[in-house]
Amino acid sequence: xxGLGRILLVEDDPKDIDxxxxxxxxxxxxxxxxxxxxxxxxxxxxxxAGNYRSRAKENPAVVLLDLKxxxxxxxxxxxxxxxxxxxxxxxxxxxxxxxxxxxxxxSYKLGVNAYVVKPVDFHEFVNAVKELGVFWAVINQPPPGxxxxxx
Amino acid sequence: xxxxxxRPYGLGLLSVGAAVGVALASELIxxxxxxxxxxxxxxxATVWYGGPGPxxxxxxxxxxxxxxxxxxxxxxxxxxxxxxxxxxxxVLFAVLVGSFAARRRRIEHELRRAHEELEARHAxxxxxxxxxxxxxxxxxxITYWNRGAQALTGWTAAQAVGKNAQxxxxxxFPCPVEQIRAELLRTxxxxxxxxxxxxxxxxxxxxxxxxxxxxxxxxxxxxLDTYNDITERKRGENEIRKLNAxxxxxxLELEASNKELEAFAYSASHDLRAPLRHxxxxxxxxxxxxxxxxxxxxxxxxxxxxxxxxxxxxxxxDLLAFSRIGRIETRMTLVSLGEVLREVLRDFEWETDxxxxxxxxxxxxxxxxxxxSMLKLALYNLVSNAVKFTRTRPHAEIEIGCRxxxxxxxxxxxxxxxxxxxxxxxxxLFGVFQRLHLPExxxxxxxxxxxxxxIIARHGGRIWAEGVVDExxxxxxxxxxxxxxT
Numbered sequence: 001x002x003g004l005g006r007i008l009l010v011e012d013d014p015k016d017i018d019x020x021x022x023x024x025x026x027x028x029x030x031x032x033x034x035x036x037x038x039x040x041x042x043x044x045x046x047x048x049a050g051n052y053r054s055r056a057k058e059n060p061a062v063v064l065l066d067l068k069x070x071x072x073x074x075x076x077x078x079x080x081x082x083x084x085x086x087x088x089x090x091x092x093x094x095x096x097x098x099x100x101x102x103x104x105x106x107s108y109k110l111g112v113n114a115y116v117v118k119p120v121d122f123h124e125f126v127n128a129v130k131e132l133g134v135f136w137a138v139i140n141q142p143p144p145g146x147x148x149x150x151x
Numbered sequence: 152x153x154x155x156x157x158r159p160y161g162l163g164l165l166s167v168g169a170a171v172g173v174a175l176a177s178e179l180i181x182x183x184x185x186x187x188x189x190x191x192x193x194x195x196a197t198v199w200y201g202g203p204g205p206x207x208x209x210x211x212x213x214x215x216x217x218x219x220x221x222x223x224x225x226x227x228x229x230x231x232x233x234x235x236x237x238x239x240x241x242v243l244f245a246v247l248v249g250s251f252a253a254r255r256r257r258i259e260h261e262l263r264r265a266h267e268e269l270e271a272r273h274a275x276x277x278x279x280x281x282x283x284x285x286x287x288x289x290x291x292x293i294t295y296w297n298r299g300a301q302a303l304t305g306w307t308a309a310q311a312v313g314k315n316a317q318x319x320x321x322x323x324f325p326c327p328v329e330q331i332r333a334e335l336l337r338t339x340x341x342x343x344x345x346x347x348x349x350x351x352x353x354x355x356x357x358x359x360x361x362x363x364x365x366x367x368x369x370x371x372x373x374x375l376d377t378y379n380d381i382t383e384r385k386r387g388e389n390e391i392r393k394l395n396a397x398x399x400x401x402x403l404e405l406e407a408s409n410k411e412l413e414a415f416a417y418s419a420s421h422d423l424r425a426p427l428r429h430x431x432x433x434x435x436x437x438x439x440x441x442x443x444x445x446x447x448x449x450x451x452x453x454x455x456x457x458x459x460x461x462x463x464x465x466x467x468x469d470l471l472a473f474s475r476i477g478r479i480e481t482r483m484t485l486v487s488l489g490e491v492l493r494e495v496l497r498d499f500e501w502e503t504d505x506x507x508x509x510x511x512x513x514x515x516x517x518x519x520x521x522x523x524s525m526l527k528l529a530l531y532n533l534v535s536n537a538v539k540f541t542r543t544r545p546h547a548e549i550e551i552g553c554r555x556x557x558x559x560x561x562x563x564x565x566x567x568x569x570x571x572x573x574x575x576x577x578x579x580l581f582g583v584f585q586r587l588h589l590p591e592x593x594x595x596x597x598x599x600x601x602x603x604x605x606i607i608a609r610h611g612g613r614i615w616a617e618g619v620v621d622e623x624x625x626x627x628x629x630x631x632x633x634x635x636x637t
Binding site: 013015016019022067068096097098099100101118119120121122123125 | 417420425428435479
């Protein structure tokens with residue numbers, strides 16, 4: 001990880017990371033992804049603190065956020081992002097295993113941009129991730145202060 | 152006539168004699184004419200204390216004494232002409248005083264008797280009430296005791312009157328008795344619960360009301376006690392309190408187990424699905440990447456792997472949905488089942504495109520009180536079953552209707568001419584993961600009907616089915632009619 005990227009993937013499961021990157025690779029988006037493994041690391045990255053002190057302080061174009069995370073869970077990360085002036089405009093997509101209605105309701109209440117339940121069917125998952133990546137990282141005009149497309 | 156009855160007569164004569172004696176003696180010291188007032192006083196006193204009989208005797212004796220001792224010529228019964236007027240006036244006054252006194256006495260007597268009768272009637276009235284009522288003086292000595300008090304305590308009025316109330320009843324006060332008395336003297340009343348002991352030694356709890364009676368000058372005179380036996384009520388209250396505590400404990404347990412269930416479902420939703428997704432994903436990647444190097448059998452393995460993972464994903468999703476029906480709260484509104492059915496049928500339009508299905512809807516579905524989304528899911532599952540199990544029919548018939556009879560329930564049925572089922576397995580239709588068909592014939596997780604049953608049960612209704620193999624099946628469910636429509 002070079003500490004720079006337009007997609008921040010917050011995911012603890014290595015297989016999910018592998019599969020998500022694989023799906024994004026189909027659209028040549030994989031090399032623009034920064035992966036962090038828990039909520040605390042995600043916040044460090046966003047604040048350019050801790051291990052990410054040296055990175056250029058610019059916001060990612062989109063955050064792909066798992067909900068069930070060690071240390072600080074996804075909903076807390078989302079809440080933190082939406083409560084900070086610097087971060088609150090970042091598009092956040094929740095990517096989760098859970099069909100639980102309360103998670104969905106909580107996410108939308110906190111102002112999530114999209115809520116995607118990872119389907120068991122892999123090609124559906126690939127399609128979902130691809131569309132998300134393309135929409136948020138490529139088509140969507142990112143808010144000021146975000147990294148411009150590097151290519 | 153007894154000596155006792157004669158006494159007033161003697162008293163009458165004695166008082167007349169005394170009046171004559173005093174009058175004669177006073178003449179010796181020069182005081183004349185005292186006999187008339189003295190004798191009239193003696194007559195009045197005799198009538199007052201002795202009654203009409205002795206009074207008459209006193210009047211006659213008084214007249215004779217005046218005639219003999221005082222009318223001139225004195226000490227004879229002869230009356231001088233000059234004293235006839237004096238004598239006549241005396242007779243007149245004696246008779247008048249006697250009769251006035253007699254009348255006054257009679258009135259007094261009648262008044263007293265009327266008063267006593269009234270009191271007796273009051274006492275009888277107090278006896279009629281079931282409440283225990285008694286009166287005690289300021290030293291707690293019982294002066295009145297009604298029949299209710301006797302019934303409550305087992306002591307009769309004769310046993311109780313004259314006794315100290317608190318000693319007789321071994322009263323247990325909830326607070327120092329001085330405090331109660333102080334309140335009684337200050338406010339004129341006191342209310343509270345007291346424990347008393349009956350004549351037979353058993354205890355009784357009473358709701359007690361004390362009222363203070365004061366005399367005309369405002370001095371405390373007596374205390375009126377009213378008791379209600381609340382022993383049973385107390386026992387009932389204790390029982391209710393105990394049951395409530397039990398209920399509370401159980402509901403806490405239930406809440407805890409619900410929480411556990413929810414935690415389990417949440418974890419199943421997250422943690423069980425993740426590895427499954429990975430299995431399916433890598434199987435698919437393998438299929439894509441290595442299908443050219445794999446032989447026919449290995450490709451088949453990968454396909455089965457994928458199928459199983461997907462199947463398990465469907466099972467988990469269905470099971471979670473099923474458990475949600477039991478966990479979430481119902482949102483009850485008046486639901487038009489006809490409208491819900493139209494929405495459900497619209498959902499099936501594309502799925503049944505190309506099939507020959509004769510839909511028959513009617514009689515129209517009624518409105519019921521229930522959770523709309525749940526009822527929609529129930530209807531959806533039933534219609535979905537009918538569509539699925541008529542798939543092998545070149546011409547399918549599906550009928551959905553409502554029996555809105557005189558009963559208290561709305562009964563909805565879904566009938567098809569599909570493969571049907573053997574009635575001897577009817578009890579297995581609604582179990583979780585219970586299936587009556589092979590997976591290669593009809594897909595499914597075996598949770599649809601279990602979900603319907605759960606939904607209907609949550610609405611206080613019933614579900615049942617009739618079927619004949621190869622001829623079709625009819626599923627019925629009942630939901631209570633909205634109130635006021637039965």
